Amino acid sequence: EPEVTQTPSHQVTQMGQEVILRCVPISNHLYFYWYRQILGQKVEFLVSFYNNEISEKSEIFDDQFSVERPDGSNFTLKIRSTKLEDSAMYFCASRIQGASTEAFFGQGTRLTVV
Amino acid sequence: KNEVEQSPQNLTAQEGEFITINCSYSVGISALHWLQQHPGGGIVSLFMLSSGKKKHGRLIATINIQEKHSSLHITASHPRDSAVYICAVSRETSGSRLTFGEGTQLTVNP
Numbered sequence: 001e002p003e004v005t006q007t008p009s010h011q012v013t014q015m016g017q018e019v020i021l022r023c024v025p026i027s028n029h030l031y032f033y034w035y036r037q038i039l040g041q042k043v044e045f046l047v048s049f050y051n052n053e054i055s056e057k058s059e060i061f062d063d064q065f066s067v068e069r070p071d072g073s074n075f076t077l078k079i080r081s082t083k084l085e086d087s088a089m090y091f092c093a094s095r096i097q098g099a100s101t102e103a104f105f106g107q108g109t110r111l112t113v114v
Numbered sequence: 115k116n117e118v119e120q121s122p123q124n125l126t127a128q129e130g131e132f133i134t135i136n137c138s139y140s141v142g143i144s145a146l147h148w149l150q151q152h153p154g155g156g157i158v159s160l161f162m163l164s165s166g167k168k169k170h171g172r173l174i175a176t177i178n179i180q181e182k183h184s185s186l187h188i189t190a191s192h193p194r195d196s197a198v199y200i201c202a203v204s205r206e207t208s209g210s211r212l213t214f215g216e217g218t219q220l221t222v223n224p
Contacts, residue, residue: 031210043157043200043214056209089155098210099144100164105157 002026006092006106013082013113021077021109023092029104032075033093034067036060037108043091049075050098082113117141118215120201126221133188135218137201140182144204147212148175148186151198160186160199191222 005024013019025032034046047057047067054067064080075094079086092106119138127133137146148160161168161175163184168175172191177184188195198219202212 033211035212035214037155042216043202043212045211045213048209048211056211091157093212095210099204102159102162103147103212104159105149107154107156110155 002104004092004094004104004106006090006109008109009107010110011112013111015084015113016081019079019082019111021079021090021092021111023075023077023106024073025075025092025094026096026104027073029094029096031055031095031098032069033095033103034077035091035093036088037091038085038088046077046090079111082111084113087111087113115140116215117205117213118201118203120199120215120218122218123216124219124221126223127191129192129222129224131191131222133191133195133220133222135186135199135201135220137184137186137215138182139184139201139203141203141213142206144206146177146184147202147204148184149200149202151200151217153197157200188220193222193224196221 007022032049035043037043045058047061048055066078068076089108091108093103095101121136145164147162150158163177172189174187198217200217201215
């Protein structure tokens with residue numbers, strides 16, 4: 001069965017460093033998302049991406065965040081200068097179409113900022 | 115107030131029991147999703163509903179659009195069903211992103 005793949009599964013970084021979280025969505029999917037879950041809290045939307053551009057972003061997704069689809073398969077989330085409060089589980093998701101289709105999630109990247 | 119509310123927050127059951135988890139939402143939606151999150155953290159989609167009822171194995175999901183309410187039922191529960199169950203909605207006015215509930219932690223004891 002096709003799946004969304006995220007790497008790395010765990011990342012520890014120093015405050016102020018840049019991190020790139022990587023995702024390979026399901027190959028024929030058109031809509032891509034990043035969500036995050038701070039420990040003990042609910043999952044929160046960060047950004048959606050369609051047709052090679054951001055289609056929607058939350059207030060969390062400020063200037064320190066960026067997304068890219070550098071080639072036909074990868075979808076990346078970059079955090080430019082990490083803060084302690086960026087420590088969370090980051091999930092990539094993809095959908096074949098938009099709101100009327102099932103969402104498929106990756107296993108997540110646990111980011112710890114020290 | 116959260117747009118998506120789940121109850122209960124925590125649920126402990128004995129193996130074999132019938133389990134119900136409830137989800138209420140306060141916004142117009144295009145679809146409702148039930149998701150499962152295991153202790154390792156990964157999220158798996160169980161159901162996507164826009165009306166009526168869906169069944170997959172021992173899992174049944176129902177939705178009442180007029181009452182803005184959905185339920186997830188697990189029949190003949192098993193310890194391997196222990197996980198966090200999350201209700202999420204695609205809001206009519208917010209593109210295709212999902213808005214999540216807080217989740218229900220289910221523990222099924224043998």
